[in-house]
Amino acid sequence: MKYIYKIILVAGLIFSASACNDEFLERFPETEIGTENFFNTEEDLKIYLYNLYNFAGIGSYGSDAATDNQATTGNTELKTIMVSNASAATITSGWDWNGLRAINIFLANSSKAQISEELLNHYVGVGRFFRAKFYINKVKRFSDVPWYEEPIETGDEEALYKERDSREFVVGKIMEDLEFAAEYVQDGQATGEVDVWVVKSFLARFALYEGTYRKYHSELGLESTSTEFLTTAATTAQDIMDNGDFSIYNTGNPATDYAELFVSTSLEDNPEVILGTYYESDVLNSGWGQWYFGNYESSPSKDLMQSYLMADGSYYTNQDGYETKLFVEEFENRDARLSQTYAFPGWELVNTGTYAQGGGVYVQQLQKNFSGYHMIKGFVNNTDQEVINSVDFPVIRFAEILLIYAESKAELGELTQADLDASINQLRARAGMPDLMLNPEVDPVQQARYPSISNATLLEIRRERRIELALEGYRYDDIMRWGAGDNLEVEPEGLYFPGLGKYDLTGDGIEDIILIANSESIPSGEDREVNELGETLIYYRVGSQGDDASVYLENGESGTVQTVADRGEFVAPKYYYRPVPQTQVTLNPNLTQIFGW
Numbered sequence: 001m002k003y004i005y006k007i008i009l010v011a012g013l014i015f016s017a018s019a020c021n022d023e024f025l026e027r028f029p030e031t032e033i034g035t036e037n038f039f040n041t042e043e044d045l046k047i048y049l050y051n052l053y054n055f056a057g058i059g060s061y062g063s064d065a066a067t068d069n070q071a072t073t074g075n076t077e078l079k080t081i082m083v084s085n086a087s088a089a090t091i092t093s094g095w096d097w098n099g100l101r102a103i104n105i106f107l108a109n110s111s112k113a114q115i116s117e118e119l120l121n122h123y124v125g126v127g128r129f130f131r132a133k134f135y136i137n138k139v140k141r142f143s144d145v146p147w148y149e150e151p152i153e154t155g156d157e158e159a160l161y162k163e164r165d166s167r168e169f170v171v172g173k174i175m176e177d178l179e180f181a182a183e184y185v186q187d188g189q190a191t192g193e194v195d196v197w198v199v200k201s202f203l204a205r206f207a208l209y210e211g212t213y214r215k216y217h218s219e220l221g222l223e224s225t226s227t228e229f230l231t232t233a234a235t236t237a238q239d240i241m242d243n244g245d246f247s248i249y250n251t252g253n254p255a256t257d258y259a260e261l262f263v264s265t266s267l268e269d270n271p272e273v274i275l276g277t278y279y280e281s282d283v284l285n286s287g288w289g290q291w292y293f294g295n296y297e298s299s300p301s302k303d304l305m306q307s308y309l310m311a312d313g314s315y316y317t318n319q320d321g322y323e324t325k326l327f328v329e330e331f332e333n334r335d336a337r338l339s340q341t342y343a344f345p346g347w348e349l350v351n352t353g354t355y356a357q358g359g360g361v362y363v364q365q366l367q368k369n370f371s372g373y374h375m376i377k378g379f380v381n382n383t384d385q386e387v388i389n390s391v392d393f394p395v396i397r398f399a400e401i402l403l404i405y406a407e408s409k410a411e412l413g414e415l416t417q418a419d420l421d422a423s424i425n426q427l428r429a430r431a432g433m434p435d436l437m438l439n440p441e442v443d444p445v446q447q448a449r450y451p452s453i454s455n456a457t458l459l460e461i462r463r464e465r466r467i468e469l470a471l472e473g474y475r476y477d478d479i480m481r482w483g484a485g486d487n488l489e490v491e492p493e494g495l496y497f498p499g500l501g502k503y504d505l506t507g508d509g510i511e512d513i514i515l516i517a518n519s520e521s522i523p524s525g526e527d528r529e530v531n532e533l534g535e536t537l538i539y540y541r542v543g544s545q546g547d548d549a550s551v552y553l554e555n556g557e558s559g560t561v562q563t564v565a566d567r568g569e570f571v572a573p574k575y576y577y578r579p580v581p582q583t584q585v586t587l588n589p590n591l592t593q594i595f596g597w
Contacts, residue, residue: 039109045123048106052130053194054099055395056473057277058286061262061378062298063473069304070471071492071563073369074297078476078488081575082568088579088597094141095584097148103131104151121184126194129185129202132177135170136206140477141578143167143220144594163590164580168222171210175232178203182236191268191278197244198275200236201396204404207233209481212411216452216483219573219595230408237405240274241422246398247271254432259340262378267392274396281389288388290353293343294374300342300471301371301492302560305330306445307466308338313434317445327364327372327495328507336431341470343374345507350381351388357538363512364495364505366540366551371494372561377471399427400474403465410458420457424464436460450484485570494561497553502529502537511537517557518543571596 038044056063065072066079077093080086106127113120138145144164152159181199189195211229214222240246249272251257261267267276279286291297306316311333316322328345331338338344343362352359366372380388402423409415417438425435442456446463453459465478479487497503502511514529514537516522522539529537543549544556545565552562579597 039106039112041113042115042119042123045106045110045113045115049123049126049130052099052103052106052127055275055277057393058279058288058378058391060393060473061292061375061471064471064475065298066488067475067479068301068487068490068492069466069475070298070300071369071371071494072298077578078575079567082488082570083566084568088582088585088593091579092581092583094138094578095581097152100131100134100148101151103127103134104148107131107149108151122186125181125184125199128177129181129194129199132174132181132206133202135174135177136202136209139167139170139174140209140480142580143577145170147173149173161588161590164592164594167220168225174206175203178206192276194275197240197246198396200240200244201274201401204233204236204240204401205396207236208404208408209477211408213481215411216481217573217576227412230411233404233408234412234414237401237408240398240401241405244274244398244401245271246274246401248398248402248426248430250430254336254430256340257430258337259377261394261397263380263382264392265387265390267394270394272398273394274398274401275394277393277395279390279392281386285389286391286393288380288391290351290355292375292379293353293355294370296354298375299371299492299494299563300373300375301563302373302494302496303490303492304466304470305338305342305373307463308335309433309463309467310334311336311433313436315443315445317443324496324498326497326503327505331507335433335467337467337470341375341377343376345505347376351379351383361506363538366495366513366561368549368552369563370561371492371563372551373494375471399468402426403461403468406461407458407465410455410461415457424461427464427468436464449487450482452483480576483572483576485572485575488570489567491565491567492563493554494563496560497542497558499558500542502531513538513540515540515542515551515557517541518547518549 039048062070064070065074066076072079077091081091084090107124110124110127111120113123135145135147142164144167146162147165147170148159178199182196182203185194185196185199187196207229211226211233214220214229215226249257249261249270261270261272264270267273268278294300306322308316310316316334331342331344339347343349343364347362349355349359349362355365357363357365362374364372364374380391382388406415406419406423409419415438420436420438428435436457438457440456440460443459446459447453450459450462453462462478462482466475469475479485497515500515500517502514504510505512510531510533512531512535516539518541520541522541528539531537540550542551542553542557545552545562553559554562574596577595577597579593580591585591585593
């Protein structure tokens, strides 16, 4: 059994003896166990901390939904904001503080433990790491938030009616917590536990986030302070690279090495995984769902697909007519990561789930409001339920650290070819791709995504980050910190069809589907055409958005598959932030709204 589950189960059993409802985090340990009877030993500290673990899991593969990476039919918050008259009365989530109370209870009582100062500092460091993690999410959402270092009591009116502290102040406190943790949290912890490298990875990640956010968000008035954060990101990433004993998982097989990171039941010993969420069937099931394949709520976009380079390192979008390439052509001579992320022509489907066409050689399934592309990154193509339940998730990969290093050095204007070789080119090597060289030719399509950036190398680093971390849940934060919200206005598109007729989607040169006009009826049974393999063609009635059609095309009977009629407008700087829910402002009038909310 994976070790982390043993300790989580033990913690859960102990806590279940003292709590039986949702008020647990507010009540423990003052009433159920009492601080005088707890926090006295190292085991007490461990048990309490295990219940603060809340890292990302398998569901992250759907977290790019509603960005330019992934279309969705789901009701995401930003999607709703951009198409409706959203307000503080309708956006009501995020202003919750129970998690912070649990952390501050630990920090207020941990010094009682009868352990060495060195060991106490380790546990306090882990507690402060979780507080920093909590506040990072609050700053990303609200910018200015009240900072609390002690548990709030019900009679503490000063704390309960506190104003929002400035982003600058709160981020300073976050950095203090992370830097303390980076100094005192120890290495060599059990698999799945927070150790010094997890802390430093979060420090590098947040320093890059905050440094670039300040640089590209003039509404904060903090542009002059961005350099210190970018420098921290670069030096911390360099420390992990030099001293962390991690490496890119690369067995020399570019066609499979990348994909194996996302469908493995045993990431514990993978040299690339700094932190994982480790699942085990019937102990902690992964929660994996068939929707990952892309025919339920989400589907990958053409814009992301077109961002992948050609196998020789050239830009896909430099080809004449790239916008009108057919599905089979789109996958020819591309970066190997594309066919380990998107289902490709000739791919064989085993875990059929809700896939209407059944198993065997995959025939692209089209449905209205979906792009027609399907996702195999993180898709468990296996029918063994025990395997499905046990697939691990890489929360922090060394690949991200290399990307942080390259981007922060480029933003600082300090990037060298040696830096690229130590970072970006390690990722490209795994995929069998040519090296990125300094000062490449500018890709006008990539520059159009980020018109304020003229540095061609930085543009390619952003591309590399998008490709390497695609559909893992990073894209939204990246767009936010780069001030690139207008990219979210572009409606995600899918496959291109020049007109009605028959098409090959498996790459064998034999037609698999047929598009007919929306005014026609799909023939029944034996009246349907068969191809030369004797297989019945799959029929789709095509039309425009709003028609009673099987699939929507840009021009009704031709063009790209359309997923949504209108994404709405991204209002800057307002939509980079969220309002304090109106109910909270009513309770505490000292809370004021910012940035137009």
